[in-house]
Amino acid sequence: MPELPEVETIRRGLEAVVLKKTIANVLVNKVSLRLPIPKDLAKKLLKQSIQRIERRGKYLLLKLRVGTLIIHLGMSGNIWIKPKQHPKTKHEHLIIEFTNQWSLRYKDPRRFGLIDWTDQDPNKYQAIKSLGIEPLDKKFTANYLYKIVQNKKTVIKQLIMDNKVVTGIGNIYASEVLFAAKINPLQPANQIPLKSYKILVSAIKRILLLAIKLGGTTIKDHTDSYGEAGKFQNKLQVYGRKKQLCFRCNTELITTKISQRSTFYCPRCQPNGSSH
């Protein structure tokens, strides 16, 4: 479910409540996520406090005085802050209780997410060290993408969703940024001129920043850490608008699959063959 703006929304919400609070109790569900939750996690966390909360792509890094808790929300994950006495609900796989009245609840019905622990620099952690550049980093530029693309035949939508190239853009925002840049999602990446990459890169930055500002996109169940829905779904131009008309030119939008993921675009605003 969550892409960069949703994860960032959750990061900011957590930061406001749990920073520097002492951990009094930890409850771990035994079921496996993408990996098993470390058996000794409670021991590692107990009596510590979270010093900083960072984000790398779609990963949250909760940095303690000793070690880092690494969290990924997969497709259906969320983190809520609830009063400790609030009854445990289904699929809450990790509950961290603080010495005050609050608790952090990690919930992930589909269990594609990840909860892990590292004593080392998290940038050396397997899943994180292979990540590409952050899209909101100044070093993420048209020239950067253009250079990478020269030996890639993949279609542009797959390229911008490739976490090794640029991390954090998922299925919703991929369709949205390509519409904004008037690039057809099926266009081979190496056929797109630099000029179009400039438009694309600025569309990516602009749309991600706006989505963060609006608290992310709530299609089904994304919320911030207090349970509030996002507002970017009201700004979606193509994603989820099956058989509806383009807001810009009134043409019926096309829905297709690219590597098994639903893809939406306007055949008139985003013609194939001409990337502008």
Add this chain to the structure above:
DNA sequence: AAAAGGACCTGGTGGC
């Protein structure tokens, strides 16, 4: 080496 396809899961929806 790169690309395609399947696997991993639960839950919601729409058709019959």
Add this chain to the structure above:
DNA sequence: TGCCACCAGGTCCTTT
């Protein structure tokens, strides 16, 4: 009401 097929904000592994 039930059953079934299909869909979903992601990643990883195997096969071509």
